[in-house]
Amino acid sequence: MSRRLLVVIAAVLLVSVAVAGQTPAPARQTAPSSRQTTPVPKTATKSWAPPKTAWGDPDLQGTWTSDDSIGVPLQRPATIGERLVATDAEIAQREVNITRQSQADEQEFAAPNARAGTGPPGHWGERARRPSKQTSLIVDPPDGRIPALTAEGQKKQAEAAAARIGAGVGGRPAASWEDFTYYIRCITRGVTGSIFPVIYGNGAQIVQSPGYVTILHEMVHEARIIPLDGRPHAGPNIRTYMGDSRGHWEGNTLVIETTNFLADKTGIGLNGGGTPTSDALRLVERYSRTDANTINYEVTIDDPKTYTRPWKVAFPITQEPGYSLFEYACHEGNYAMVDMLSGARAEEKAAEEAAKQKK
Amino acid sequence: MLVGVFDALFLAALSAAGQTSAPRLPRMPDGKPNLTGLWQALGTAYWDIQDHIAQPGPFFQLGAIGAIPPGQGIVEGNEIPYQPWAGQKKKENFVNRLTLDPEIKCYMPGVPRGTYMPFPFQIVESPQNIVIAYEYATANRVINMGKPREASVDTWMGTSNGHWEGDALVVDVTGLNGQSWLDRAGNFASENVHIVERYTLADPDHLNYEATIEDKTVFTRPWKISLPLYRRKEKNAQITEFKCVEFAEELIYGNLRKQTK
Numbered sequence: 001m002s003r004r005l006l007v008v009i010a011a012v013l014l015v016s017v018a019v020a021g022q023t024p025a026p027a028r029q030t031a032p033s034s035r036q037t038t039p040v041p042k043t044a045t046k047s048w049a050p051p052k053t054a055w056g057d058p059d060l061q062g063t064w065t066s067d068d069s070i071g072v073p074l075q076r077p078a079t080i081g082e083r084l085v086a087t088d089a090e091i092a093q094r095e096v097n098i099t100r101q102s103q104a105d106e107q108e109f110a111a112p113n114a115r116a117g118t119g120p121p122g123h124w125g126e127r128a129r130r131p132s133k134q135t136s137l138i139v140d141p142p143d144g145r146i147p148a149l150t151a152e153g154q155k156k157q158a159e160a161a162a163a164r165i166g167a168g169v170g171g172r173p174a175a176s177w178e179d180f181t182y183y184i185r186c187i188t189r190g191v192t193g194s195i196f197p198v199i200y201g202n203g204a205q206i207v208q209s210p211g212y213v214t215i216l217h218e219m220v221h222e223a224r225i226i227p228l229d230g231r232p233h234a235g236p237n238i239r240t241y242m243g244d245s246r247g248h249w250e251g252n253t254l255v256i257e258t259t260n261f262l263a264d265k266t267g268i269g270l271n272g273g274g275t276p277t278s279d280a281l282r283l284v285e286r287y288s289r290t291d292a293n294t295i296n297y298e299v300t301i302d303d304p305k306t307y308t309r310p311w312k313v314a315f316p317i318t319q320e321p322g323y324s325l326f327e328y329a330c331h332e333g334n335y336a337m338v339d340m341l342s343g344a345r346a347e348e349k350a351a352e353e354a355a356k357q358k359k
Numbered sequence: 360m361l362v363g364v365f366d367a368l369f370l371a372a373l374s375a376a377g378q379t380s381a382p383r384l385p386r387m388p389d390g391k392p393n394l395t396g397l398w399q400a401l402g403t404a405y406w407d408i409q410d411h412i413a414q415p416g417p418f419f420q421l422g423a424i425g426a427i428p429p430g431q432g433i434v435e436g437n438e439i440p441y442q443p444w445a446g447q448k449k450k451e452n453f454v455n456r457l458t459l460d461p462e463i464k465c466y467m468p469g470v471p472r473g474t475y476m477p478f479p480f481q482i483v484e485s486p487q488n489i490v491i492a493y494e495y496a497t498a499n500r501v502i503n504m505g506k507p508r509e510a511s512v513d514t515w516m517g518t519s520n521g522h523w524e525g526d527a528l529v530v531d532v533t534g535l536n537g538q539s540w541l542d543r544a545g546n547f548a549s550e551n552v553h554i555v556e557r558y559t560l561a562d563p564d565h566l567n568y569e570a571t572i573e574d575k576t577v578f579t580r581p582w583k584i585s586l587p588l589y590r591r592k593e594k595n596a597q598i599t600e601f602k603c604v605e606f607a608e609e610l611i612y613g614n615l616r617k618q619t620k
Contacts, residue, residue: 054389173617174617176612176615186604187602187605188497188602207487207488208483209484210393210395216490216499221498222497223481223490223492223499225597225598227597232595234595240600325501326514329514331466331604332466332538338615344615
């Protein structure tokens with residue numbers, strides 16, 4: 001009864017509710033076989049402005065992927081120097097690699113005498129649709145290489161290299177799950193590891209609400225909740241794998257500052273590899289939507305305990321028709337961990353038996 | 360003059376309804392209730408969704424901390440209409456819960472268990488999608504508010520399609536894989552379960568939650584749970600992180616650890 005009266009009141013006052021935000025343009029219909037290349041990311045030009053949400057924030061919503069940058073190395077080969085843009089020959093080689101990979105993935109049976117891989121099935125793999133022209137994901141320093149480590153950073157790097165076996169790397173059998181990366185253990189890939197392009201699972205879904213941006217990553221089912229209301233960071237004793245994020249708008253660019261990381265866990269690299277970062281790590285990310293289907297992603301990495309200077313990674317993420325995130329129930333399905341550890345114990349037992357035989 | 364009309368109508372509404380005005384809910388620009396915020400259930404449904412008394416826990420070394428607290432259930436009618444085989448399976452689940460309960464292994468809690476875990480969850484609502492991010496195990500799901508999409512594959516957190524019925528958010532959940540439980544007492548459903556949730560703001564800080572659970576392969580009829588959810592009101596309340604895999608590794612893989620001699 002009172003609700004109907006409220007409706008009448010609204011009508012009498014002739015309140016006009018703002019029309020909901022403009023619908024974003026439909027995703028680009030690019031034929032998979034067309035090999036356009038992705039331009040090197042520039043700062044957002046003033047000629048295109050993103051639509052706004054109904055509450056007036058720039059609208060970055062959608063499902064975005066870093067697929068076009070698959071295959072771009074994090075660090076530039078030293079021989080290339082300060083050139084960020086790949087040559088035609090380097091691009092052609094990248095395209096050959098993509099085609100070769102596609103053909104290998106589509107094989108139904110391993111060739112006779114081939115070493116049967118234990119990698120994922122081919123249909124899991126994602127591909128660049130417009131292969132990137134960048135020579136590296138790192139865009140600063142100008143040589144595209146990770147800056148020198150501090151003494152502490154070098155120590156952490158050496159410890160990590162000695163301790164971690166990683167996936168598919170030869171060497172001694174794993175003593176326990178602690179010998180593997182946080183990704184292989186299905187814990188996390190960290191903030192940058194969750195968006196840097198790898199062979200699959202490169203989706204990032206952005207959902208916005210008044211006062212919040214959420215960024216969901218497929219691996220490992222992360223949900224970054226980013227308040228925009230200017231509240232301070234959590235206290236220094238609240239530390240997490242994904243850090244504590246605070247966002248604000250600079251024009252149409254979403255700027256996210258993240259601190260409060262746990263020390264000595266993931267690094268800055270594909271799947272969270274690289275030198276484990278310290279509790280002083282501070283990330284500043286910028287998300288700039290430059291057209292209906294492209295966001296330029298940029299992250300500045302500042303960890304004075306690990307690196308001698310800040311450095312920057314940048315690449316575009318795009319919307320693609322039919323691309324969506326899937327549930328990545330990593331830990332629930334981590335048969336690989338059981339297989340690798342029981343395999344290690346079996347190898348040890350076989351070695352013991354062989355030693356006994358010799359006596 | 361318009362203000363005078365408003366006052367007149369407002370007073371008329373008050374006298375007609377014979378009560379204080381309904382609380383003003385937070386709303387999105389399009390008028391829909393805005394559920395964005397940090398929410399958490401109280402009570403002990405996570406132990407047992409039916410009425411339960413206090414009981415000793417599995418480890419006497421923890422004394423009172425390790426005991427199971429009592430609580431009123433959230434099942435309407437307090438009865439879960441299991442088919443005979445399923446009622447038997449529930450009993451077996453309970454007896455073997457230390458080895459069988461997926462929560463102990465830090466597996467994702469599924470729907471509706473995630474709603475009443477002893478951890479908060481963050482709702483982020485946009486017109487096209489509503490994210491529910493559960494602190495427990497970093498489990499999350501996205502409720503599609505556009506044209507409903509079928510589940511393409513069974514998952515731990517299911518496929519959720521939502522729409523508004525007045526001020527109630529109605530969420531249709533299918534595609535659950537049947538591998539999570541409903542509580543720590545061994546209550547369960549199968550991969551054939553179909554859940555319809557309703558989220559209704561009673562006032563800005565209380566979210567009434569209901570879920571109708573239907574599974575023709577497990578229950579003899581649909582049944583319902585309901586409980587209030589409370590907005591976390593601490594200053595700058597935020598979700599933190601309970602990535603519990605590390606706490607379950609020794610349990611799951613411990614027998615495969617290299618033995619030092």
